Amino acid sequence: MRITMKDVAQRADVSIKTVSRVVNGEGEISEATSRRVQEVIDELGYRPNRMARGLVTQRTNSIGLVVPNINNPFYPEVAEAVMSTARVSQHHMLLCSHENNYQEQQAILDSLVAQGVDGIIIFPALHGVEPLIRFSKSFSPLVVVNHEVDHPGIGVVRADIVKGAARAVEYLVGKGHRQIGMIKAERSPANRRWREQGFKQALAAHQLDFRETALVAGDSAASDIDGGYAAARELLTRHPDITAIFCYNDLMAIGAVRACQDMSRRVPEDCAIVGFDDITMASIVRPALTTIRINKYELGAEAARQLLMLLDDDSREASHVVLEADLIIRESA
Amino acid sequence: MRITMKDVAQRADVSIKTVSRVVNGEGEISEATSRRVQEVIDELGYRPNRMARGLVTQRTNSIGLVVPNINNPFYPEVAEAVMSTARVSQHHMLLCSHENNYQEQQAILDSLVAQGVDGIIIFPALHGVEPLIRFSKSFSPLVVVNHEVDHPGIGVVRADIVKGAARAVEYLVGKGHRQIGMIKAERSPANRRWREQGFKQALAAHQLDFRETALVAGDSAASDIDGGYAAARELLTRHPDITAIFCYNDLMAIGAVRACQDMSRRVPEDCAIVGFDDITMASIVRPALTTIRINKYELGAEAARQLLMLLDDDSREASHVVLEADLIIRESA
DNA sequence: GTCAGTTCCGACAACGTTGTCGTCAACGCT
């Protein structure tokens, strides 16, 4: 049998409302009764029922985090950050993944709303942001991560991927490389083109040629690695003069390193490899990957902070936050 | 403004209860009204409020998953499995991590109960299971993963780690190894001794000596690797005749491989290394790790299945499920 | 002693659902 405010009220010989006041620290109460009620609460082990509270306040103290794929080593770090940040203000996190499936994404959003979450943080699926803009009209607050979406009600937190990609090129050029290839991901929607864009711009700034190869990758770590392997082989076969490769992400970079090794090119002496993301694995493989770090923890923490602020004060404007993407120099370039 | 049953009822010119019947498919309703109400529901885009429903049914259609540390590559796979399994029966998953902190674990459990989750799946913190047994008296259903706990109300899903460890030894012995060391984790509570137990038993069966080294490891991937590195150096220095090492987990095994390389021992020719868990990284590092696989997806899926069954039918007995831990042969041994 | 102002507290109505029970018509049976 659950213990309710009624039980506490009876035992402490006060009204239900008084118990409510004590629980919520509403003040208008004498020191004596407050203490007495508190004692009964402790004694009975009373805990407020969030559903009942939520029914009247329209708040559940829970937020939703929607990611593409929890198996991608990128997202657990983000999730941890969101969880920790939410926890300090007593919020729970519901985790969902949409597997880059648009239908699934919409179903999840609907379902989170029905569940009564107070706000949602989402890494959108590949199908553009129009559905999210529509969604934000019937639900707020909403924070979108690593996508650019210009809509007053929607908060944005993202890494400066264009600049990050440019940094990789600058570094390689500084090391003397002139023939630089890129392995990109074909599945990319608009935002994923950011790497390509930064890459091209930086090359152009140095009047360098543009060589790239696209790969169609699935969503598992293994397929990204295999894809990177195949793409690197193709790229190096088509353009044997290439001395450096910039990769869409670290997993593909790991595959590219393998390809080089199998083609008897030493990394980094004969072919430098730069990855992207700086997942944990990047520092563990040999040669350790030189890569562009996205601060995943900060990404999640910032998104959560923004969501919680919007929750606190709904007159607040949703803002856009852009995090730096820094170059991490290790062994592969 | 939220759309409620009342709105639907007015518009369809029926009572609230009739709408409720349609929504829940309760049957006792004519085909005609049912269709009419359904049309209004679609037209208005009505979605039931789970909090209100939860308040009266005492169910929220959400379950809690409590893990030690979401950053450990082991747990996201489990989480995904739980999520997918829960989804088919319309359940959400709340994810929490207790960082192996007992206080935190209790706080999380309390908080999940207040949130109104229907059931909880937990990887316990290091402090034994008594608190969980106490907890299970005031809350059910509860499924514990990778711990053995004998209490009627608590379901258990775990991998057969003892046998897994024994398999590793059998394999090494079969390969001709006679001097086999083990790197274990000092932080281990009772259940974590399973590896040690299997290791010792298998050695004894072959009348082999027992050499081991303990390491005190933190909770990050990096510290496990570093710990494995240091432990392997120590072990090989103390017992230079060792030709094979069995490691507590894959991360430590990766560290051990490094140590061998730095000590000019080739892996596997001069020193074979066997890991445990089969995390994704195990197949990516070079040499790829021979390891004991815990089927993480199955672990999560089975735990979720059991929880959902207990949810469905509370007269059901909680059961104990033990999954095989198979040997995966790759390059390191 | 009256009066306004404060402090502390309780009654009561929400919030949006589901469960229980009752009603009322239609139906089949004798």
Place this chain on the structure above:
DNA sequence: AGCGTTGACGACAACGTTGTCGGAACTGAC
């Protein structure tokens, strides 16, 4: 015609909280 049975629905009270409002008991000032 009378009688139970069934099917289709509605009225109403829960569920456990919070918000609104009002009232009793004090306080201090004249």
